[in-house]
Amino acid sequence: MSDSSRNNFTNPSTFILLGIPGLETAHVWISIPFCTMYVIALLGNFTILFIVKMELSLHVPMYYFLCMLVVTDLVLCTSTLPKTLSIFWFNSREIDFSACLTQMFFILCTLLMESGTLVAMAFDRYVAICDPLRHSTILTNSTVAKISLAVLLRGAILTLPCPLLARQWPYCRTNVISEPYCSHIGVVSLACADIRVSSYYGLFLLLCVMGLDVIFIAVSYTQILRAIFRLPTKEARLKTFGTCISHICAILALHIPGLFVSFTNRFGRNVPWHFHVLISNLYVLLPPMLNPIIYGARTKQIRDRLLRLFTQKGT
Template identity: 75%
Template sequence: MQETLFCLRVGHLLPYSMSDSNTTDFTNPSTFILLGIPGLEAAHVWISIPFYSMYVTALLGNITILFVVKREPNLHGPMFYFLCMLAVTDLVLTTSILPKSLSILWFNSREIDFNACLTQMYFIHCFLATESGIFVAMAFDRYVAICDPLRHSTTLTNPVVAKIGLAVVLRGSILALPYPFLARQWPYCRTNIISHSYCEHMAVVKLACADTHVSSYYGLFVLFCVKGLDVFFIAISYIEILRAIFSLTTKDARLKTFGTCGSHVCAILAFYIPGLFSSLMHRFGSNVALHFHILIANMYLLLPPMLNPIIYGVRTKQIWDRLLHLITNKGT
């Protein structure tokens, strides 16, 4: 009887010991499991509809911007070159997360390879930093065009624009490197289940069974010191731009001049405000529902790429006119 009870106890504990070994015997798991949007599993299909619509809009809008600028020699200038850089950045950024997120929402395909997860993390942070740098470059372009218009063509030549673009990409590439390297070094002995729809940095790092303050501090460093400096330089540029605008004699001249900056201002607000809100909420909003965290994080990566081509296409007269010209010519 005692032998039978002993066997039953061992048999009862065996599944737990096996399960425990599955979660404690890896320091670098071969795969992670993305849950999508926990708490809203029943609505995954419905949530995928706006996600897919935003992704398609971003793809079509940014490809259209690239096509119009390439086709029209009159648009071959610094402002439109920076706009093309922004379009390419948005295309890569959305494509790095949306296909996998949609496969989770549509097909419940939750597994992602460990290295693929770190690669996705790298691309997200690389191109977010790149986009922030492009906005600084565009602010500098507007500053020179309005505050020193006679020297605009000699200051922002094609080689200078290319060097600025290269510097922005290199900065984003270098700043993003510590994210996956730090995430790779932590031991993941608790679980490999990520409560998110993509490999968001803090969502992955929180799975580690080690002191991960270095990763958290580096994320805050990039947020406040890098993007904070970008916002500072953009603000300085626009202070000088506003001074130049208010020094103009007529109201029409002021409105016309400021109108050339309207698209850039709208795009900046669409990028930085949700980004700041998402980052701070993820770190300090412990009382906010998890699914709300994830929805905001997705909106942060989807809204700017979708809105940028709409903002620039509608508000930038040269692009709108050229697009209408191409459409009407094709129709005749």
């Protein structure tokens, strides 16, 4: 461990990432499922991007938003996993102070962008099912581009105060972070100052921003379900609802672990720390790994294109 972790300092040049405290002897074994999930996430998401690019019938708003979700997932897992694996494999624990804050920014920004993208996808499903005749006129390519830009700017602007506030705090106790990456609360909790502003802002992002996203999605799907139940036949209802299943699964994969991580971070004092850290890592790994599987398995156009791709290679 660096001497800086035991001395008083105001501006640490580096932080020390411990990986998963209490499970250091198992780091190599833990790295196997983590690395496997990361490889699956990379292959799956790049496959989705390739299929959407090659299949002209998929050049519609739903799949443009899906591509945005895929790119966000790639940035999310790549901002954390390479450093985590370097800790597990090479005991490379040090991270530069600025790099740590940059990593914090990308984690928070991509999570907000993913939540915003899921809202955009819910809006697309709402228009497609509740007002299908106007879908092509409401969600034009120009509108999709504007929504995507708004999601990107919202994520970046709302996230920026977190590293800016973290940079101004004095760090005079320790520079050791008991996690394998620089989470927001993991960094600011090391400051020897009143960090209520940072803590409250983190809760604001969780409850007000992502919470409002969940409310908007819930309202959209309430209207969607009402429209589905008004369809004349059971087959039509099942077919229409089937187009929404993958989106609902993606929403659950993001928000349920996110709520668990955020609340145990602040209130779960009886939760073993190594269990909390493992769940936190799964939170940034599960959505990127599951989303391409969910959409690949549930979306007929993607399945068909993937099957044709492998059939052509086989012949």
